Amino acid sequence: MTQRIPIFLVTAALLAGAGSSPAQRPDSQKPKPPVAIENGKVFEKDGRRLLYGGENASWNFDITDFSLDPAKLHHGLGREYSKALIAPEFVPASRTEGWLAGNARVLAVKVGEEVRVYPLNLLIQHKVVNDVVGGRPIMAAYCVLADLSSVYDRTYYGRPFTFGCSGYTYASPEIWDGRDSFLLWDRETESLWLPATGAAVSGQMKGEALKVLDEALWSQTTWGEVKELFPNAVVLTPNQTPDPPASWTKCNVAELRSGHPRESTARSVSPRWGGNKGLGGKKP
Secondary structure, eight states, X not given: OOOOOOHHHHHHHHHHHTTSOGGXXXXXXXXXXXXXXXXXXXXXXXXXXXXXXXXXXXXXXXXXXXXXXXXXXXXXXXXXXXXXXXXXXXXXXXXXXXXXXXXXXXXXXEETTEEEEEEHHHHHHHSEEEEEEXXXXXXXXXXXXTTEEEEEEOEETXXXXXXXXXXXXXXXTTSGGGOOEEEEEEXXXXXXXXXXXXXXXXXXXTTOBOEEOOXXXXXXXXXXXXXXXXXXXXXXXXXXXXXOOSOOOOOOHHHHHHTSOOOOOOOOOXXXXXXXXXXXXXXX
16 A cells, blocks of 8 residues: 655755755756856856856856857857948949949838838848938848848837847858858847747847847849939948947836837748848849
8 A cells, every 4th residue: 555645754855955056956946057158158146147248247148048059159259350330331323433332232121201221242241230211210230140130120118229240150050051140239238039930039028029120121132223213312331430329228128018018029030032022123
């Protein structure tokens, strides 16, 4: 006959386990093991897992809640290494002769009557351009390693977010053909975002979707095609080397959410190159 154990003894045993040695604790209670990452960029401090963000210690990213595998992070050049544009400058189409060929690949955005063009050869340098087109805050981004290019709506809970490249890439066999792709970050919450999965992967915005702009408003195309359709388009100016802002206003996402409807968490991943010709061009 099976002997039943009184419930109070079971409860006592579970409570005792909370004070047991590390070897006896459930895996969920054990300290997180160190992560082997290129150049030792992940480290523990004050019970938090941090990711190196640059020479200034305040630039490190808190990835305690990272939803991916930190061991698959590569590089780590620093979050201000690439000069993401915040106040981009443009030139008219007539001033692109000699440096922008007709077959050059570009992202083109049209909101209302305004058309702006972001050549990929300039996005290789900046990675991200924060802009406002036709009154709408957008972000044009390109990862040359993954050949991932897209235009995003960068307004969350009624507030424009400002994006840049973290200096890291992430590669996993099940994501974007296993190619390394850039991790972005936003200045408002210092969350990390992976365009290859279409979502934030750490920080206050973790789980929020990157919002690919309505595909009728932009195209993955060529400069020649845009110039033919929209001769009054303006084009991102080369040789912009802005310094990062000395400071910026951070926000509390919980407070933002309290005054706005919940944003969609459905992931929004960019189409592959040539998959979007929303401005009336022909797909290859």
